[in-house]
Amino acid sequence: MSDPRAEPRRRGAYAKGVARRQEILDRAIEVFAERGSDRTSLRAIASAVGVTHAALTHYFGSLEELLIAVYLASGDADGEREPPSDDLTPVGMMIESARTNREVPGLVQLYSSLIATALEEGHPAAKEFATTRFARLREELASRIAAQQASGLIRGDVPADAVAALVIAASDGLQTQWLLDDAAPQHEALAALELMLRGSASRAPSGGDGAQ
Amino acid sequence: MSDPRAEPRRRGAYAKGVARRQEILDRAIEVFAERGSDRTSLRAIASAVGVTHAALTHYFGSLEELLIAVYLASGDADGEREPPSDDLTPVGMMIESARTNREVPGLVQLYSSLIATALEEGHPAAKEFATTRFARLREELASRIAAQQASGLIRGDVPADAVAALVIAASDGLQTQWLLDDAAPQHEALAALELMLRGSASRAPSGGDGAQ
DNA sequence: GTCTATACGTCGATAGAC
DNA sequence: GTCTATCGACGTATAGAC
Numbered sequence: 001m002s003d004p005r006a007e008p009r010r011r012g013a014y015a016k017g018v019a020r021r022q023e024i025l026d027r028a029i030e031v032f033a034e035r036g037s038d039r040t041s042l043r044a045i046a047s048a049v050g051v052t053h054a055a056l057t058h059y060f061g062s063l064e065e066l067l068i069a070v071y072l073a074s075g076d077a078d079g080e081r082e083p084p085s086d087d088l089t090p091v092g093m094m095i096e097s098a099r100t101n102r103e104v105p106g107l108v109q110l111y112s113s114l115i116a117t118a119l120e121e122g123h124p125a126a127k128e129f130a131t132t133r134f135a136r137l138r139e140e141l142a143s144r145i146a147a148q149q150a151s152g153l154i155r156g157d158v159p160a161d162a163v164a165a166l167v168i169a170a171s172d173g174l175q176t177q178w179l180l181d182d183a184a185p186q187h188e189a190l191a192a193l194e195l196m197l198r199g200s201a202s203r204a205p206s207g208g209d210g211a212q
Numbered sequence: 213m214s215d216p217r218a219e220p221r222r223r224g225a226y227a228k229g230v231a232r233r234q235e236i237l238d239r240a241i242e243v244f245a246e247r248g249s250d251r252t253s254l255r256a257i258a259s260a261v262g263v264t265h266a267a268l269t270h271y272f273g274s275l276e277e278l279l280i281a282v283y284l285a286s287g288d289a290d291g292e293r294e295p296p297s298d299d300l301t302p303v304g305m306m307i308e309s310a311r312t313n314r315e316v317p318g319l320v321q322l323y324s325s326l327i328a329t330a331l332e333e334g335h336p337a338a339k340e341f342a343t344t345r346f347a348r349l350r351e352e353l354a355s356r357i358a359a360q361q362a363s364g365l366i367r368g369d370v371p372a373d374a375v376a377a378l379v380i381a382a383s384d385g386l387q388t389q390w391l392l393d394d395a396a397p398q399h400e401a402l403a404a405l406e407l408m409l410r411g412s413a414s415r416a417p418s419g420g421d422g423a424q
Numbered sequence: 425g426t427c428t429a430t431a432c433g434t435c436g437a438t439a440g441a442c
Numbered sequence: 443g444t445c446t447a448t449c450g451a452c453g454t455a456t457a458g459a460c
Contacts, residue, residue, distance in 0.1 A: 038333050041452060055427055109331045116328040119321045119391055121250050131392050158407060162400035165389055166382055173381025179331055180343050188374035195370060196408040254436060267444055275436065
């Protein structure tokens with residue numbers, strides 16, 4: 001659990017404030033990991049962290065932004081960040097991510113709640129979080145998929161960006177289904193998707209006919 | 213907690229009460245269809261319906277149960293109920309459902325919020341709603357898929373229940389992606405899934421080699 | 425700059441009057 | 443059966459202590 005926090009902080013915040021903010025954030029992450037995303041009131045988090053609820057708004061502006069920060073920082077801390085090999089399929093990445101999420105179910109709860117908030121009107125911070133997350137993920141996955149289509153690893157008769165959106169949607173949806181009911185065939189569904197994506201319609205990786 | 217009538221209302225309610233409840237429910241559905249799932253406080257709904265918020269809890273027990281009732285009744289009213297032909301693929305059903313949902317975006321918001329609530333602890337009504345919905349949908353879809361695998365319409369090398377979970381997850385996830393960003397390739401992703409499910413690995417529906 | 429103390433308006437829920 | 447009254451908890455905003 002190393003902690004290389006060289007995160008670029010906006011504007012002229014000073015070391016003391018940044019450190020304190022990070023300290024509060026780390027503690028909040030622990031709270032979420034332990035107790036799930038229940039008790040997610042400003043006052044409850046504040047008392048767990050050891051400050052008053054006003055201090056949280058001082059550093060994070062609003063509950064919504066605090067929750068977003070917690071989610072983002074949790075993902076970073078979990079080492080969810082990328083050194084995946086080029087041959088790892090998108091579905092493989094999903095499985096990896098789902099496995100770490102399974103160990104900290106509170107984060108999936110939190111994620112689901114953030115998405116629901118983003119869908120409502122009048123929550124610009126949550127909306128921007130969700131929109132940029134999906135856009136970035138789709139872009140990342142699509143280019144990876146396109147490369148794997150070119151190498152024949154993934155079938156070439158489906159558009160890369162559509163497959164990216166599909167894989168993300170399936171990952172999100174299956175996690176919630178599994179969280180609600182252990183009997184949901186999450187792993188089998190991912191395996192099926194993996195199988196169906198296999199480069200069955202393409203030749204050996206010799207010809208450059210992959211995409212389209 | 214210590215409330216003795218934790219159980220939902222038994223079927224012994226009288227005609228007058230039932231009619232009034234339905235009246236309130238219908239009005240609440242209109243409110244959601246018009247204004248989305250914002251302003252979803254008991255007081256806001258009550259004032260739109262023309263009663264006080266205490267009256268709503270009298271008929272529905274809690275805000276959570278009212279929201280569930282609104283969602284369920286909206287689905288029924290939309291004619292989302294099934295007379296789909298046996299040849300309609302699961303993905304086709306998703307597209308159909310997504311099209312009606314697109315006309316009433318408030319319902320997707322509401323659905324997403326209900327799922328997020330169900331994932332938290334201490335919300336048994338929402339949890340039961342979500343769990344039974346997914347279980348029923350998976351069961352329905354799986355048997356339909358198995359039949360179409362036997363007839364060669366869907367490839368037979370993937371387990372029917374896994375495909376069912378996958379299709380539901382993809383449908384849910386793609387709808388939220390699209391709702392957040394019109395540029396999300398919802399339709400293309402569904403088309404890709406449809407294509408990949410096609411019975412490419414199976415022969416003509418003569419031999420009984422289809423499923424498993 | 426940090427943080428506490430305090431206050432405001434709204435929320436879901438409940439008790440009791442009519 | 444429906445209202446009024448009230449409760450505790452919530453998110454937010456602000457004043458001022460360090």
